[in-house]
Amino acid sequence: MTDQQHSLPPQIAQPASFADGPRLLADIGGTNARFALETAPGRIELIDVLPCKDYPTLSAALRAYLASPNVVAAGIAGIRHAAVAIANPITGDLVRMTNHHWEFSVEAMRIECGFDTLLAVNDFTALACSLPHLSELQKVQVGGGVARKGSPIGLLGAGTGLGVSGLVPAGEGWTALLSEGGHVTFSPANETEVKILQFAWREYEHVSAERLLSGDGLELMYRALAHITGLPDEGLTAPDISRGALAGDCPLCTQVIDTFCGMLGTVAGNLAVTLGAQGGIYIGGGIVPRLGERFAQSPFRTRFEQKGRFVNYLAQVPTYVITAEYPAFLGVSAILSEKLSG
Template sequence: MTVQQHSSLHPPAQPAPHADGPRLLADVGGTNARFALEVAPGRVELIDVLPCKSYPTLADALRAYLASPKVLAAGYGTIRHAAIAIANPITGDLVRMTNHHWEFSIEAMRLACAFDTFLVINDFTALARAVPHLSAGQKRQVGSGTAREGSPVGLLGAGTGLGVSGLIPTGDSWTALLSEGGHVTFSPANETEVAILRFAWREYEHVSAERLMSGDGLELSYRALAHHTGQPDEKLAAADISRRALAGDDQLCGQVIDTFCGMLGTVAGNLAVTLGAQGGIYIGGGIVPRLGERFDQSPFRKRFEQKGRFVNYLSQVPTFVITAEYPAFLGVSTILAEKLGA
């Protein structure tokens, strides 16, 4: 198990340690659970990534992290406060993950772990709260546009699922939207996407945006395009599709990635006009940041602006890829600090 020490969210000024001890931060997706300790404002240490499939419950993964040799060796003692971002809607005490089998009671876990404070936050709500804190080196602009200060901001990202959120300015702060926008009905924009949708209808009565803009969605689009173009279906996993596309030696995989990026552009443009997001659209998640320059050269930005009479409006809205390695920690740290008043 690899644990990274002294990985700081902000550059080097050394703030005083939290008076009540380190705070546990976590970012839990359908594939991996990421843990860290915030020992002082903005100073995060002992980051570790645990595969969800290796643990029967979230509590087991959390306990494994806290019991890891390097965390124990750090000698921080009892952890009183914790905040977890999780890829799931949070509508009450019981949490059942959409893209994994974990489920738990927030209060029962707080008591079992002896936390004074235990916050469970939708992962894209947390990521949205991180956006205002991103440095220039933690994001990359794709295409034209200039952010308008004091305007709403949109956020989406594809990984195990498709997360969507937004930020609405409220005085000197922001309100993050509790959105499940990844589950809106998928809307095709050309004949190829119509063919993909027809193929997907064979398996799903309702085809959401997430069905196609996610890791599983890459695999579904691959099968659909292989069928549509009469090419062999090699039953590739999402990681292999991306790898072959980036290597440039598989035309079908390249078409899958370009189609994915175009569909994501349509969803991002829909989000921008829905929110009036003239502060920009930010893209996180596990898939797009790994595509690098291939994403910049993809149909994404053209499709983002492709809204008929609103082309000029959208051409002025900037789009950014979040390149920070662990951006959700910024968001959960901010929310937990607000809860504790420091």
């Protein structure tokens, strides 16, 4: 399966194309803008990833995708319906990105691009909506626990920022939470984390969970732990830190990743008890899925359950890492389909 086509297996009959043509799907983060076309229910094709920094506006990136050789060669034109999942609160027509300089009016962009329908939703709301559609091959369980049907589900993921959402049962379906839980105040759980917080306070008046559980957070933690331990600070970037830990040749990088995973376990446990998420906690974002087995061996699950009198409660809640390559497309597709069928 390539980046250009995520479709049903050949032995399964292909679904009929949409009567009103392909639908544009987008997943916009602070670093990359991912685009795809859904040509029929469940058939997501022509996936492309564009660096946000290369385009002055979202509409410029969107138009560049539609004008790309693969899309043009497919003979696709006249897109009528589109939906954009974006790493940002959506509180009205005007969207200003938190982790990038893009801002836009949803209605103005709809008119500019000639769409009949343009939806903008929070990226973790879209990712939450994808969870019921994930196959067993698109997630990996970390630790024990068994999901209880009909119970709330929690979601968080670290990347450019820290996204948080969840699903609450609503009749025969689900309601996705419009959460900005990544911006809650960071709460240390041991002496090392207290020292990291004190180091972060030198730069920031308010230290949120996102301030540490993100790509920038890995770099901040690296600087903090170098200062605390006296190990040399080589100015590594977040990808360098992850690579150093995975290779096992950088003790400071290993400590950063272990500390990161422990902190994430605490936040995930907080989310589980807040939501009563006995349907499980799912971990997405750009950092954790790349850690692979290293994450399963980290302090994450121990810290997840480390809630005093609630340790037995949390031991029964399963935690999963989302391994699907482009899961937000599944969610934003479901949201658009519901809108168009309403």
